[in-house]
Amino acid sequence: MWRRPGVSDTGEHDPNSSELSPEQRLDPPNTRLINAGIATINDMETLRACVAYENDHQQRVQILRRLDDRASELRSDDT
Known part of the structure; x- marks a missing residue:
């Protein structure tokens, strides 16, 4: 069963969410x-x-754009 990334069975934030593979992050069944x-x-x-x-793999422009936006967010969080 698929679970929301970053959330444990108890509904708490999971600090190990970075352990998801790129495939797990980018190939689920819906957007x-x-x-x-x-x-x-x-x-x-x-x-x-x-x-x-x-x-x-798929080279989806929309996904790459979202990843670029997330990179900008991470950079701004570091400043």
Whole structure:
């Protein structure tokens, strides 16, 4: 069964959400789950892995744009 990324069985935030693979983040059955997978990316290393995965596989412009937006958010959080 699919679970919302970053949330444990008890509904609490899971600090290990970065352990999701790029495939798990970007290939769920619907766009809401993809958006959730992208929204829970908390570091640039994970984001880069997702960009590389998308470039190697489907190359969906809309997904790459969302990943770019998330990168901008992460950069602004670091400042």
